[in-house]
Amino acid sequence: MKLFIDTANIEEIRAINEWGVICGVTTNPSLIAKEGNVDFKTVIEEIASIVDGPISAEVISLEAEKMVEEAIELANIHPNIVIKVPMVPEGLKAVKQLSSKGINTNVTLVFSANQALLAARAGATYVSPFVGRMDDIGNTGMDIIADIAEIFDIHAIDTEIISASIRHPMHVTESAKAGAHIATVPYKVFEVMTKHPMTDKGIDAFLSDWEKRK
Ligand code: E4P
Numbered sequence: 001m002k003l004f005i006d007t008a009n010i011e012e013i014r015a016i017n018e019w020g021v022i023c024g025v026t027t028n029p030s031l032i033a034k035e036g037n038v039d040f041k042t043v044i045e046e047i048a049s050i051v052d053g054p055i056s057a058e059v060i061s062l063e064a065e066k067m068v069e070e071a072i073e074l075a076n077i078h079p080n081i082v083i084k085v086p087m088v089p090e091g092l093k094a095v096k097q098l099s100s101k102g103i104n105t106n107v108t109l110v111f112s113a114n115q116a117l118l119a120a121r122a123g124a125t126y127v128s129p130f131v132g133r134m135d136d137i138g139n140t141g142m143d144i145i146a147d148i149a150e151i152f153d154i155h156a157i158d159t160e161i162i163s164a165s166i167r168h169p170m171h172v173t174e175s176a177k178a179g180a181h182i183a184t185v186p187y188k189v190f191e192v193m194t195k196h197p198m199t200d201k202g203i204d205a206f207l208s209d210w211e212k213r214k
Pocket of ligand 1: 006026027028108128130132133164165166184
């Protein structure tokens, strides 16, 4: 399973990119807004200059034709831009058109296997099921990842599954086991993923043994 970072914060992207573990970035309107009064195009350009991989940028319109217009503008920013489109019928229409123009898409706000199947059949490059938000309403988000992975496998669908709305490290492990191709992980979760008390204990023991050698 590949790892993307789920943020529009440039410092967070730079920091995790330096670890060498990410190969893409996902943003959404809320993540962009969290960065304050920034210019959307400038932020996307800067992200694309840091990470050499798919960068998801989301359209705001809810009508297919307008989504396509917005998408073309975003896609012109950099060849790595992937257009995030919400999982609604107008979104499917937009994905169909964008796919025929060779523009990569990420269908977002996916909460069921049928939504993922529709997105894939419309030509989506990626689908993003929201694991954490499903858990929030008492469903088991990971079951949807496993269902989509099974369906895509049985029917040889090459749309990639991005496990999104990741809230903690177990979501990452479980996404990998359930068959997600990618997990898009927030900065804080990356930090927690590095940690284990036995690692810290081991380092302390190595260093104190080394000191005793003198
Ligand atoms: C990424 O593609 C999604 O927009 C993001 O993971 C949603 O996460 P949230 O549910 O924590 O807002």
